[in-house]
Amino acid sequence: MAANFFNVVTTQEIVSLSTDILAEAKSTEMPQTELAILAESLDLFKCNWERTFARFGHSYRGELSYRDLIIGFQEQIAVKVKKWLPESSNGTKAVDAIASILSVPKTPHSRSINLRLLARLKLGVKPELHWDARYRVADTSQGEQLPNIPRVLDFFKTPTTPEKVWHLLSLESENLEEFTQTLQKSLALKQIEEDFPLPEFDRPIFIVSAPRAGSTLLFETLSQFAEIWSVGTESHDIIEAIPELHPAYRDYCSNRLTEKENDPHITLALKEGFARQLRDRTKTAYLNLPIQQRPNKLRFLEKTPRNALRVSFLKAVFPDALFIFLYREPRANISSMIEGWRSRRFIAYPSLPGWPYRDWSFLLVPGWEHLKESSLAEIAAYQWKTTNACIIEDLKTLPRSDWCGIRYNDLVNHPKETITKIKEFAGLSWNEKIEAIVSQSLPISRMSFSQPSPDKWRKNEQEIAEIMPLVEPLINLVESENLC
Structure with a gap:
């Protein structure tokens, strides 16, 4: 396969498939008004595909544009025409062939x-x-x-x-x-x-990392310490429900927050938001406990990838906060982010203002506006590099006793030693349950796409090779300063 080449059908193939769809539809009892709409929709789809193919051809830089066209086809054409076509007809096969290009998943359903x-x-x-x-x-x-x-x-x-x-x-x-x-x-x-009176958040622990770096696995493991409370999941909704903390408040420049964004009102609102969702390791809700059984002082664990851009802000809200910097080597991490973008499971901002595509996945890093012409590999690499750079920049302003760095490979290959290091850093209490968990291979994270393997990234090896020069300065910084 040639460099920077991926398999996408040509304009001629799209024209042929569209012709099959319309011809088959005309032989059914589909109403004339709907046939006319179908013909118009197919003409527009063909025109858009021709323009996109002329611009990108088989280049990876066109992946998001092709994806949006296919999603539009699924929503505006496939759903409406398939109910009229015989199941095994050429028209049905043509619809399925277009809808399956790039294996684009359907739009995730959101629920209020x-x-x-x-x-x-x-x-x-x-x-x-x-x-x-x-x-x-x-x-x-x-x-x-x-x-x-x-x-x-x-x-x-x-x-x-x-x-x-x-x-x-x-x-x-x-x-x-x-x-x-x-x-x-x-x-x-x-x-x-x-x-209710807010509990005291004693030395809250924040896991900070790039997306898909293994933070869910680490969070799920640390959540089993007896004294740990958490909100049970990521806290995007809690944080960005505070208007001043939503990126829309700053014209969607990024998820970056510093100590300048904090004030007493925000501190109170954030602590209350966390407190209302607190769960212990048995998933018992703090507010479901009788008042006299609720601890007035507790250890809090939090894991939200966007918080990697908010270390100094969180330190301003929680002055005694501790941070765990989880670092995953770029090949595997970036490959997993590419797969995350393709899966559409991690959409952060649908219809992001200024973004020419349907949606944006993962955290909104500073400078994202310059990625409009980039491939998914370049977008993921920029997210990885910028996120880790922001973490390092913020952590270096803190006392070394306030944070520790660990590597994803150590967490997976040496779980007992790694969790012991974190336990000593954070002042947590070892127990039999933790001993049992870390004395064997850690369970697969609920956010994993497939069985872990050190060579999974090779699925995207060609794309990864092209972006490695972009991230080498950050790799060298981590290695030279022995941050993990």
């Missing part, structure tokens, strides 16, 4: 948080309601009138307990179950929220 919560309610999953805890109308409440108990939310416009509201309403005892269920539903729908 309320739909998820409604699904939980239907399954009978109810949040804990503590009668002695204070609740308040949530800032996000839609003010929906709850049934059966008129204007019950009005009583929570200032923080109060369910017990006090029950007595104020002076309802009959047979209404107690209905009252409780109403408040539980309101909690699940985030119409009311508990008003």
